[in-house]
Amino acid sequence: MLVVLSDTHRTDGTGLVGAAAEAVADADAVVHAGDFTTDAVVESLREAAGDAAFTAVHGNADSPAVTERLPTETTVEYAGIRIALTHRNRSEATGLAIFGRQQGADLVVSGHTHRPSxxxxxxxxxxxxxxxxxxxxxxxxxxxxxxxxxxxxxELRTVDGERFATFTVNTGRE
Known part of the structure; x- marks a missing residue:
């Protein structure tokens, strides 16, 4: 299972509770779309992910220690699906779609708005x-x-475990 997080905005700890904490503990891979705020939060989330692959980018609210450590954007593959990850690169849908196509991605993950979509x-x-x-x-x-x-x-889920959106990511490559 791949778990996708963003916008933690803490000075320490993970902010993980309920279903989010359980999902990260069970994940094969975790990606985070930035705004940890401090390097201690990056480390806490990496530790919470355990043996799962952990990939992250920095956001606009991250400290210099985080922005020096993490890229602005990256790509990763999971189960044959190419994922482009950014915090707010051209955060409107058209800009994110252009970014995704430039990266040869099937899925673009972004954050910044704090609104799931x-x-x-x-x-x-x-x-x-x-x-x-x-x-x-x-x-x-x-x-x-x-x-x-x-x-x-x-699925998009609340930390209480409610599933409020489902979707399918197919490979766009032929």
Missing amino acids: VEELEQLTLLNPGSHADPRGAKQSFAVLEPDGDALAG
Whole structure:
């Protein structure tokens, strides 16, 4: 299982509670779309991920220690799906889609807005998991994706475990 997080906005600890903490503990891979705030939070989340692969980018609210350590954007592959990860690179849908296509991605993960959303475009899915720790008026949320044949079956969930959106990520490559 791939767990997707963003916008932790803490000075220490992980901010993980409930279903989010359980998902990270059970994950094969964890990606984080930035705004940890401090290096201690990056380390706490990496430790919480245990043996799971951990990939992250920095956000606009991160300290210099975090921005020096983590890239602005990166790509990773999970279960044959190419994922482009950024915090707010061209954060509107059109800009994120252009970014994703430039990276040859099937899925673009971003953060910044603290609002969970998923937009399924032709051959590309845009995902913002929201924030598991600092929702700023939105649902306290995260995303999980599970291999399903040649695709990933995804869900946006609250930390209470409520599933409020489902989606499928297919490979756009032929």
